[in-house]
Amino acid sequence: MESLFAEIEALRASIAGEHPDTAEALEAFRIKYLGSKGLLKTLFSKLGTIDASQRKEVGRQLNELKQFAEAQYAAHKQRIRQSTEAATREDIIAGTDITLPAKPLPLGSHHPLSIVRRQIVRIFESIGFAIAEGPEIEDDWHNFTSLNMPPDHPARDMQDTFYLSRDPVWLLRTHTSSVQARVLESQPLPVRVICPGRVYRNETVSARANCFFHQVEGLYVDKQVSFADLKQTLYYFASEMFGRDTRIRFRPSYFPFTEPSAEMDISCTVCGGKGCGLCKYTGWVEILGCGMVHPDLLRNFRIDPEVYTGFAFGMGIERICQLKYRVNDLRLYAQNDIRFLRQFSQA
Template sequence: MSSYMEDITQQIAAYKTEIAAFRPSGEAALEAFRVRFLGSKGILKELFAGMKTVAPEQRKDFGLVLNELKQLAEEQYHNGREQLQDRPGESGGREADHTLPAEPQRLGARHPISLVRSRIISIFEKIGFSIAEGPEIEDDWHNFSALNMPENHPARDMQDTFYVAKAPDWVLRTHTSSVQVRVMEQGKLPIRIICPGRVFRNETISARAHCFFHQVEGLYIDENVSFADLKQTLYYFVQEMFGEESRVRFRPSYFPFTEPSAEMDISCLICGGKGCSVCKQTGWVEILGCGMVHPRLLENCGIDSRRYTGFAFGMGIERITMLKYQIRDLRLFSENDVRFLKQFEGAV
């Protein structure tokens, strides 16, 4: 070993001893330690610069020694920093003041869609409805054909569909009626279910429409089920959701999977039925569609339509939420604006 290497090895050993014995007395001493060993003009910087004077066959061993020294210095510096932070009265540390108020623990809030969804489920659970769920990607049979909408049926044009694949067709479901079909195919009667979930339609996004939204559809199938049962069920829902003073009316309509079919309106909650821009000066707001299950749909699912009858209904959760909380823009539900969501903290 050369004379230079002997000298530098002894010097490094001395540096190791100095570093291992270092205990900071304060911030100034710790900073002086950092500058001395780890600074841009410090000892380690000079030692690494001297690598070029070391014989090539010794550079690998010498580099390992220097890296070990550097790690020791960095570790000692970080230990010193932690000691000062934990030491009362030192800069960077502080004594615990138990008289100070606790740090506020901010709680989130449930989304308004989730609030209304849970409320709808709770209302129908009280009268014996259970929850059924299904896939958001559906085949043509469950989304269209089984619901009395065969290929080229004009009712398909009422729903602008996102197709995932063609021939055979797979789509993002346009309604949760597909869940009703899957339950009916199981053949376990009677059936009394609600089907909440997200659905998708290729629509232009605006204050009143979006490419995805949430639905709750209901289905009741048993012997001797009538339209009167449907009306009383929905009367009960409206009074529980919007209050006993809410008025209800039914208007004849058309759906391929129900016959007869109807749209159900409630008196406008914003103007009290007097007429405003929300209800288009009519005093009424549509909230859902409904009707008696079409006999062909029952037969498609293997249910004897001469013995069993049933009713179905479907509503958009966003529509119910907008009415309940008097929200005028559908896009607010999916923009994740904290200022909007904070308004529902008290509703948790």
Template sequence: MVENIQQVAQEIEAAQLTNAAELEQFRIAYIGRKGRIADLFNNLKEVAPEQRREVGQQLNTLKNRAQERFDQAQEQLSSAADTTGDTGFDFSLPTVPNTLGTRHPLSLVRQEIVRIFERIGFNVAEGPEMEDDWHNFSALNFPENHPAREMQDTFFLSEDKEHLLRTHTSTVQVRLMENNQPPLRSIMPGRVYRNEAISARAHMVFHQVEGLYVNKGVSFKDLKETLYYFAKEMFGQDTQIRFRPSFFPFTEPSAEIDITCFICKGEGCNICKGSGWVEIGGSGMVDPAVLQSSGIDPEEYSGFAFGMGIERITMLKYQIKDLRLFTENDVRFLRQFEGVI
């Protein structure tokens, strides 16, 4: 037994520990639980009882020496690596570009719309996307037989059609008038839902921004001046605007909003279909019945409202021809907006 201990001690002293592989082999051979020293400890029971204490002390000394050699070699290898700067990394490899994310074009346009209207006193109001029939239809003067109430236009959430995904952000206007007294001056950007087939020009999920101004003596002239200011700020100072008579259940009189095509400057192109004008939304004076259903006296107050599709404005501003690009998350499309503020 003593001879075996002396032989292992000589091997430990003679071991070459100049690299990580040799160090690992040394650890397995002598320090590990299945190494040479562990085997010697297992054979200690075969030593005569009167010699067992002395042999045990020799084994402990041997074990401590093996651990000491291992620790010293490991420290030397670590210090050498720090000195030479050898991290094992190949610096000749090509770099990985540190790409930055971009803001979505719809977010860019929404933020710009909010900034424009905030400069003339409008604040931002928000409401729930899951609505009831009252706020989405009845309070906005939609008759019981109006086509917008049918399943082909609306995502209903209950069989009795009392709960649904809002089809416009006009629902926020109703909630604003119910819970606040005039003067009211707010815009309502948000996501809306329509039960429509997805194509290059239509989608089941899109975004709107609507505006509402209610006060004493509000006229159609105030509506025109507000939208005239918005069009120039959004599309350029040479932009012209026109109003075409239309019909909406919650406004009277009502008008569609057109601006001069900023691509051809009114001369006619494929964007404006040769007319020189492009539609951006609808507007009108708030119907007295809508004011009254929201708890506002139509004899004392009047107001105007307008609504625009954020996707529509974004497509015009950046000349995007396919509505589906906004929701497909194609990185090639989104990277075109890097650096846009």
């Protein structure tokens, strides 16, 4: 029994006296003391040969010795690693010519949707539109009902909505028109705003559709606002975005929050109106919907439609991006593929 205690103390002194200074010496230290056939393992195997009444105390001292050996091993490992890193840094510094010019860092790029959004915003800011933003999680009133879509309105079926709860109703906004509703609710007239942001629809993801996309919608409400004002505003936008030679046309359409309503086409940016695959050989490409603000919508916000009129429009940023950069797969915008994003580093 006494000899075993003496062996434990001798082994502790031996471990404390070891100072390995290389990775090879450290590995030899581990094998000698902590390996499967090491000295500690040999001592533990002697536990079965001593009296049971003394076994607990011996076992405690052996466990302490093992913990001491493991701590020493960890300390030596940390010291050798730091020493190696310091030597490596010194070698690098010694071999570096600090008078040489630094290597250029690769520049990142804006996302194409961010580039197009910024261009759209700047165009409308230049003619007096302010930016308005709102929450992406909306209630039924701001997303649907206030925009002339009561619960039984068929226009709700046009939008596959992500509902978060039914009572009360909370949902992911299906358009940034909800921001326009909040503007009419909270700001004094006249208002002239654009509302950029992300919207959500419960659609199957494919090259031509996604469950989220980006819009820029505009609203102008004041006295004596006319459809002619709408047309001239949108013509200015099209000429600034796509070039002075761009032609536009309006086709009658339907939207629950505007009356009359229209869809706006521009002359194809690829063929110049001669006909190609992008414009389906019509010479025209649809880019947005628009119209005069419906009188009932104004009444929802206690605005007298006999005094005030207004126009609204909305466009998909992905659609504009497709026309400018010929990106035909919507999935590319959300994949963060560096090869795709690098193409816009000069934009």
